[in-house]
Each structure stands twice: as structure tokens, then as C-alpha cells.
Amino acid sequence: MLEKIKKIKNEAIVNILKTDSIAELENLRINYLGKKSEFNQILKGLKDLNEEEKKAVGPEANKAKKDIQDALEKRIDDLEEMVDTEKEWIDVTAPGKKIKRGHLHPITIVQRDIEDIFTSMGFEIADGPEVESEFYNFDAVNVPEEHPGRDMQDTFWISKEEGREKGTGTVLRTQTSSVQVRYMQTHKPPFRIIIPGRVFRQEATDASHEHTFHQFEALVVGKKVSVANFLYIAETFFSQFFGKKLNVRLRPSYFPFVEPGFEFDISCTNCGGKGCSSCKQTGWLEVGGAGMVHQNVFEAAGYEKGKYQGFAWGFGLERLAMMKYKIDDIRHFHGGDVRFTRQF
Numbered sequence: 001m002l003e004k005i006k007k008i009k010n011e012a013i014v015n016i017l018k019t020d021s022i023a024e025l026e027n028l029r030i031n032y033l034g035k036k037s038e039f040n041q042i043l044k045g046l047k048d049l050n051e052e053e054k055k056a057v058g059p060e061a062n063k064a065k066k067d068i069q070d071a072l073e074k075r076i077d078d079l080e081e082m083v084d085t086e087k088e089w090i091d092v093t094a095p096g097k098k099i100k101r102g103h104l105h106p107i108t109i110v111q112r113d114i115e116d117i118f119t120s121m122g123f124e125i126a127d128g129p130e131v132e133s134e135f136y137n138f139d140a141v142n143v144p145e146e147h148p149g150r151d152m153q154d155t156f157w158i159s160k161e162e163g164r165e166k167g168t169g170t171v172l173r174t175q176t177s178s179v180q181v182r183y184m185q186t187h188k189p190p191f192r193i194i195i196p197g198r199v200f201r202q203e204a205t206d207a208s209h210e211h212t213f214h215q216f217e218a219l220v221v222g223k224k225v226s227v228a229n230f231l232y233i234a235e236t237f238f239s240q241f242f243g244k245k246l247n248v249r250l251r252p253s254y255f256p257f258v259e260p261g262f263e264f265d266i267s268c269t270n271c272g273g274k275g276c277s278s279c280k281q282t283g284w285l286e287v288g289g290a291g292m293v294h295q296n297v298f299e300a301a302g303y304e305k306g307k308y309q310g311f312a313w314g315f316g317l318e319r320l321a322m323m324k325y326k327i328d329d330i331r332h333f334h335g336g337d338v339r340f341t342r343q344f
């Protein structure tokens with residue numbers, strides 16, 4: 001009997017270890033320990049043995065049963081662990097899934113490009129508030145209350161009380177020129193700065209006009225700053241920005257904060273000046289306004305009148321990006337259509 005128990009136990013353990021399926025182990029449990037199993041018959045028959053035989057066989061039979069049960073449990077644990085490991089298995093040679101990455105908005109790209117070019121020429125970057133006092137946006141840059149220059153830019157007024165002292169209203173700034181006097185009040189010449197920023201105008205939108213857009217102001221002040229310096233810096237900047245040699249042309253114009261004032265054009269980035277549909281056959285593209293800083297502006301900043309000279313210029317960032325990337329409608333920039341922004 002003892003031999004038989006030993007044989008069943010060994011056979012059961014060998015079969016259990018050979019089995020790779022949890023369902024198959026359940027079959028083995030029924031075969032070896034189930035009601036109809038040979039082993040169960042042996043256990044049932046114990047009662048018919050005499051006392052001495054019972055003492056010898058009983059504990060061996062119980063131990064064999066426990067060994068088979070332990071072997072089954074351990075094998076089940078091992079197989080479950082193997083299944084988990086299989087689930088976690090990584091094929092490091094498999095081609096990766098393409099992860100969608102965010103990217104910069106075209107206006108940010110252009111702004112950073114411009115900043116890089118100017119900082120490489122020794123310019124510093126200055127900043128000012130978008131919600132601005134009427135004083136810095138208009139009065140300080142020589143656009144007093146009754147001045148016709150104020151009508152040139154339609155303004156979003158935050159507060160404007162009739163009869164209040166002039167210059168005390170609050171506006172959404174209409175131009176980055178609003179930072180000129182702010183900066184000059186706390187800095188002494190010589191200096192050269194750029195002022196990138198968002199500006200707002202209460203005007204109807206169309207393919208080339210937005211109510212919210214970005215401007216780029218440059219301001220250079222010293223004792224001997226001239227229009228020739230402006231031309232050199234402008235040509236250097238635009239040539240680097242567009243990656244080809246471009247010329248700058250000045251046309252007389254009027255801005256209250258400069259005297260003399262200019263509109264400036266660059267040679268057409270498409271045809272190089274020969275004339276094409278982009279430049280309406282003129283060979284030139286309008287870029288922005290510029291001029292020599294008006295002495296009244298220096299005075300508003302607290303500088304001695306006549307002591308310094310400087311030039312200032314301002315242009316629209318969206319318009320420049322449109323030229324560079326051949327974008328036909330300014331409204332794409334803030335329209336929120338990812339099919340547009342994904343292209344950059």
C-alpha cells in the first residue's frame with residue numbers, strides 16, 4: 001500500500017510539473033485527488049485496515065495528499081506569474097508609435113526669429129502692459145487730446161470719463177510705441193531696444209486687418225543716431241529674416257512721434273524687385289512706419305530737449321509672417337484651425 005501511495009504521488013507531481021495549462025491542472029487535480037481517484041479509494045479503504053497498518057499508512061497517505069495539493073498550487077502560481085510576465089513583455093526592436101508633439105505657433109516662431117536677429121546686433125528686449133494708460137499710448141508720444149493723429153488708430157477704451165484731466169483714461173494699447181516713454185523714463189541713452197507685443201484696434205477685420213495683432217518696435221537713442229543707421233539696421237535685419245539680400249526704401253509719411261517720419265518698404269521677397277503679383281508689379285512691399293524720434297517724446301521722458309537723437313520703427317508681425325510664409329489671410333493666425341497651425 002505504501003508503495004502504491006508513493007507511486008501515485010510521484011506520478012502526480014511529475015505530471016503536474018509537465019503541465020503548462022491551468023485548466024489542465026484542474027483535470028489533474030480531479031484525476032489524482034477527486035472522489036473517483038485511485039488515491040481517494042485508498043483513503044476510503046484506510047478504515048478497513050488494522051490499527052498497526054492504519055498507523056503506518058494513514059500519515060503517509062495524508063502527507064502524499066498534501067504534497068500533491070502543494071505541487072498543484074505552486075504550479076498554478078508559477079503559471080499565473082508567467083502569464084503576467086508575458087503581458088509585460090516589451091519588444092524593444094518593434095517600431096515605435098508616433099507620439100503627437102505640440103509645436104510653436106507661427107507668430108511665436110517669427111517673434112523668436114526676430115528677437116534672435118536683433119539681440120545678435122546688441123539690442124535688448126523691452127516690454128510694457130497691454131492695458132495701458134492713455135498717457136503712454138498717446139500723450140507721451142506726442143499725440144495730445146485734440147491731435148488728429150489720435151484718429152489714425154481706432155481705440156478700445158477701458159475707461160474714459162468726459163471732463164477728466166487729459167491723459168488719465170485707460171486703453172488697450174494700440175501700438176508698441178506706448179513702451180517708448182515708459183522705457184526712457186527709467187533708462188538713459190545710449191540704448192537700442194526692441195519691443196515685441198500684442199496691440200489692439202477697434203476696426204473691422206479683413207484679409208489684412210485684425211483687431212488683435214502683434215507689432216515690433218525698434219528704438220535706438222544716442223547722441224549721433226541718424227537715418228543712415230536706421231537704413232543699415234533695417235536692411236541687415238530684413239535680409240537676415242528673409243535669408244536673401246533685400247533693400248529698404250523710405251517714403252515720406254506722418255506719425256506724430258517722429259520727425260521726419262517715413263513709411264518703409266522692402267524689395268519684394270518674391271521677385272526681388274522685378275515686379276510680380278505679390279508686390280502688385282511695383283517691386284516693393286510695404287512693411288511699417290519709422291522716423292527720427294520727435295524731441296517732444298524725449299521731453300515727455302524727462303530728457304533735455306535737443307540733447308539726443310534716435311530712430312524708431314514699428315511693423316506688424318502678422319504681416320511679416322504672411323510675406324515669409326505666403327499666407328493670404330491674416331485671420332488664419334488666430335482662427336484656431338489646427339490644419340493651418342500644423343503646417344509650421
Ligand code: FA5
Nearest residue numbers: 175177209210213287288289290312313314315316319
Ligand atoms: C504704428 O502703429 C506706429 N506706432 C509705427 C511706428 C513706430 C511709426 C515708430 C514710426 C515710428 P501703423 O498704425 O501704421 O503705425 O501700424 C504699424 C504696422 O502695424 C503696419 O505697417 C502694419 O504692418 C501693422 N498693422 C496696422 N494695423 C493693423 C491691423 N489692423 N492688422 C494687422 N496689422 C496691422
